[in-house]
Amino acid sequence: NAGVxxxxxxxxxxxxxxxxxxxxQDMNHNSMYWYRQDPGMGLRLIxxxxxxxxxxxxxxxxxxxxxxxxKREFSLRLESAAPSQTSxxxxxxxxxxxxVGNTIYxxxxxxxTVV
Amino acid sequence: GESVGLHLPTLxxxxxxxxxxxxxxxxxASDYFIWYKQESGKGPQFIIxxxxxxxxxxxxxxxxxxxxTVKHLSLQIAATQPGDSAVYFCAExxxxxxxxxxxxxxxRLTIIP
Numbered sequence: 001n002a003g004v005x006x007x008x009x010x011x012x013x014x015x016x017x018x019x020x021x022x023x024x025q026d027m028n029h030n031s032m033y034w035y036r037q038d039p040g041m042g043l044r045l046i047x048x049x050x051x052x053x054x055x056x057x058x059x060x061x062x063x064x065x066x067x068x069x070x071k072r073e074f075s076l077r078l079e080s081a082a083p084s085q086t087s088x089x090x091x092x093x094x095x096x097x098x099x100v101g102n103t104i105y106x107x108x109x110x111x112x113t114v115v
Numbered sequence: 116g117e118s119v120g121l122h123l124p125t126l127x128x129x130x131x132x133x134x135x136x137x138x139x140x141x142x143x144a145s146d147y148f149i150w151y152k153q154e155s156g157k158g159p160q161f162i163i164x165x166x167x168x169x170x171x172x173x174x175x176x177x178x179x180x181x182x183x184t185v186k187h188l189s190l191q192i193a194a195t196q197p198g199d200s201a202v203y204f205c206a207e208x209x210x211x212x213x214x215x216x217x218x219x220x221x222x223r224l225t226i227i228p
Binding site for chain 1: 156157158160164204217220
């Protein structure tokens with residue numbers, strides 16, 4: 001059971017380049033999330049998708065776009081990468097947003113460096 | 116401002132001993148708390164959760180205690196094992212839904228063989 005799978009694992013970008021982080025879950029979850037994790041800071045929500053066809057901004061959405069391609073896949077795009085976007089990115093999924101108590105499952109992370 | 120924080124950034128415990136990891140929160144409206152474990156190079160993994168109408172909840176070798184009076188949360192790990200070495204962080208839910216979770220920065224637990 002793969003759970004949440006995200007690619008690539010590592011990426012180095014030059015300032016101004018664009019890239020897309022891919023994420024897929026096989027748990028038939030309705031909701032998916034993108035977080036970033038920086039040293040000395042907790043996980044911060046970038047965007048989430050409550051269900052297929054919907055996306056909403058989280059705490060730190062600037063500089064990012066997302067696409068909920070279907071129920072399984074949720075991608076994160078950096079249109080013009082900046083050094084401040086150097087971070088570890090985590091995709092996650094859960095049965096649904098809007099309630100508590102349903103566990104969030106995280107992917108293994110994508111290490112992104114912008115030079 | 117409101118925050119979720121940890122009292123100790125690092126903690127070393129002898130294998131077999133019990134460990135306690137603490138977390139302070141400042142939002143009295145938070146009604147749900149979760150502890151996560153994150154091993155090096157991996158994503159966070161759910162350990163245990165607790166709702167604000169409870170003081171204590173037990174899992175396998177783990178216990179979470181919630182003291183709403185002083186806004187304090189702790190994770191107790193019994194009979195620690197080398198595989199318990201990881202960063203542990205708490206999260207609080209300040210509103211409806213997973214999208215409202217606020218995560219702490221974490222405590223690194225090292226188990227000494």
